[in-house]
Amino acid sequence: MAAPALLSAPQPMDGDGDGVAPHAAPSPTQPPPERGFLSRRPPVRVTSEFDSERKLFSHRISCRVLDGLAKLRLRVHQGAAGGVGPGPEVALVARNFSVVVDTASRGAVLRGAADLAGSLRLRASHNTKEGLGEVAVTTNLGDSPCKMEISSLVPPDGLPRATFVFPNGEVSVKEKKLDEGEKILSVNGIVKSHVLNGVCTALYNDNAMNIKYRYKDDELSFIPSLSLPSNSLSFAFKRQLTPSDKFSYRYHFDTNYWSAVYKQKASKHVKWKAGYESDERLGWASLWVGDAGGKTKETPLKSKIQLMLKVPQDNIQNSIVVFRVKKRWDF
Structure with missing residues (x-):
């Protein structure tokens, strides 16, 4: 690597040879010094996640290669307390081509x-x-x-x-x-x-049909759903109470199962939720720090944290605390 010049080149002598050049032309601009390897390498992003419920660490390393035309990605999973997670995965992803290699199974999936x-x-x-x-x-x-x-x-x-x-x-x-x-x-x-200021969706698959209607405005969402030929009927109701508070409720008529969730957004990056699910007889509450619905790069401090408390109705003593952490570093 060429070192940058510390002293300017000497001025040329004029035709009289007296060593004085009062009107000498300035020396041409020196070319910028060559960049080293570390400055030429593409930015590297490292994302680490931990899920206490699955007891699994996940790490992803990615960078742009081939002048930004493709992305090289490495996924590594590690079980907590000596557990075994999925094998490492290496992927090269471009606009019209990708190859994903599972090192554990020695198999690859190619798409183009x-x-x-x-x-x-x-x-x-x-x-x-x-x-x-x-x-x-x-x-x-x-x-x-x-x-x-x-x-x-x-x-x-x-x-x-x-x-x-x-x-x-x-x-x-x-x-x-x-x-x-x-x-x-x-x-x-x-x-x-x-239909009627809403959207009606009909999904037909293997002789079964699901008809869903969704009405939504700035404050209210109402979503009834009917499955045929089982005649299973359910509906979801969502209500924006205030700009920072929201309540949602879902009920299944054929099973009498229901669930309710209350959400409050304390700020753009701090929110908490509480809910109950009758089919599992489970109450829960969670706190999010970071944009729960967005990507890591859109969150403050480049991280997301979720803390959740699960309380079984039939056995409160078996309550558990679950937390998930996602952190990103850019190099």
């Missing part, structure tokens, strides 16, 4: 995508351990916002799946194998529509 002629787009994935993959081709239908996708497993296991995507939902047709070995065509889909 590419634009073909016109509006055709190809995407593919392959799991080296299982020897299975998928190939899909998507295209726009003329100038309309609708799309058509044809996908198939590799190696093939029946007819390819066809999916039609339109602005208010999508419908897919695929071949399904029954327990008796017979193959039939299965139709799945989801449709959304605005």
